[in-house]
Each structure stands twice: as C-alpha cells, then as structure tokens.
Amino acid sequence: MYLKSLKAIGFKSFADKTTLNFEKGITAVVGPNGCGKSNISDAVRWVLGEQSAKQLRGSEMADVIFSGTEGPRGRKPTSMAEVSITIGDMDEENLKAAGVDLSFSEVTVTRRVFRDGGSEYFLNNVPCRLRDVQQLFMGTGIGRNSYSIMAQGQITQIIQSRPLERRQVFEEAAGITKFKQQKKEALRKLDYTE
Ligand code: ATP
Ligand code: MG
Secondary structure (H helix, E strand, O other): OEEEEEEEEOEEOOOOOEEOOOOOOOOOOOOOOOOOHHHHHHHHHHHHHOOOOHOOOOOOOHHHOOOOOOOOOOOOOOOOEEEEEEEEEOOHHHHHHOOOOOOOOOOOEEEEEOOOEEEEEEEOOOOEEEHHHHHHHHOOOOOOOOOOOOOOHHHHHHHHHOHHHHHHHHHHOOOHHHHHHHHHHHHHHHHHHH
C-alpha cells in the first residue's frame, strides 16, 4: 500500500487546485518557513477523517478552508475545501469491508467541507460515510488515529502515555484493531436483536 498522489483545492494555503505525485521511495518536502509543508500532512490527516480541528492546528473545522490573502495580489476566501488522496496496492479485504468495487486495486478518498459546516466523503468518487473511510484503513496503520503520521511532539506523547493508551498503538500495528471493532459491532447487533 502506498501513497500515490494528493490533490488539494481550497485547503489551507492551497487556494488553487494543487496536485502532488509521490514516487515510490522516500519523499522529502522542503521550503521556507510558512510555505505550506505541514499543510500537506494536515491534508492527509484531514482526508482520512480527522475530526479534531486542534490536530489540524486550527480552532474550528472551517479553518481548513482557504481564508484569503491580503495585499495587492490578495485573494478572496474560498467557500469550500477539498482534498483527495490516491492509495495504490490496497488490501482486498479492506476494500471489501468498505464496500469498494474490487476491480479497483487503488482507491481515491475525497473529503469536502463547506463553510456552512457540511462535510462529504467519497470513495472512488462515490459518496460514502466517514465510517467507510475508517473501515478502509483500519488495521493498516494509516487511519486517522494511527502511528503512520507522526506530528511534532507525538513521539513524546506515546512515550509518556498510560499503558492502556500505548497498547492501542501496538494493537493497531499488530492489525487487530479492526477485529476488535468488528466484534464490538457484532455485539451491538446481537444486543439489538435480543
Ligand atoms: P514551517 O517550516 O515553519 O514548519 P510550513 O512550511 O510547515 O512551515 P505550514 O504550517 O504548512 O508551513 O503553513 C502555514 C501557512 O499556511 C501560513 O502562511 C498560513 O497563513 C497558511 N494557512 C493556514 N491555514 C490557512 C487558511 N485556512 N487559508 C489560507 N492560508 C492558510
Ligand atoms: Mg511545518
């Protein structure tokens, strides 16, 4: 599984449609302070379903929408932010769990948010729920609560966390989170049926 490309429109500093293609291997993003490097990893987090504005270095979700620039070449704020990522070599089981057509081995996840608060998710351009996106990446280490995106200070946080919290990191790495989730859901259905 690998990150193939990322497309952002109206997301943070990416006012215009911006596409980044990632080659296999290591990619380093360099540039002066404030040019938008961290906004790229924020975009990845966000499209995977991040619900916390704080994790995205904002105070509310609408802060991810391009807020305009000042000066002679100033630009008006946009009304919508959209990010898509394409992931190649997806695991078949995860695709099935998220209800994605199996003829695709790559998947494009899209999230869109409007200033009035509405949020939309798409898998290969088909509208879906946040839950489907979460299902798709559960147990892969890529999900929103996973260890594959390490923000500043997060290593310290893991080292200082309580055993139970740290256990969740290991469980995700071992690939058992998704089974735990499935069990929880099955129990809930059983409860309901009874
Ligand atoms: P550093 O090297 O200091 O870590 P960086 O390249 O990681 O910098 P970012 O934090 O990604 O920089 O980008 C910050 C820039 O993004 C700031 O200039 C900020 O004004 C801009 N920015 C953030 N949110 C928005 C938004 N909603 N609309 C417009 N610009 C935004
Ligand atoms: Mg940064």
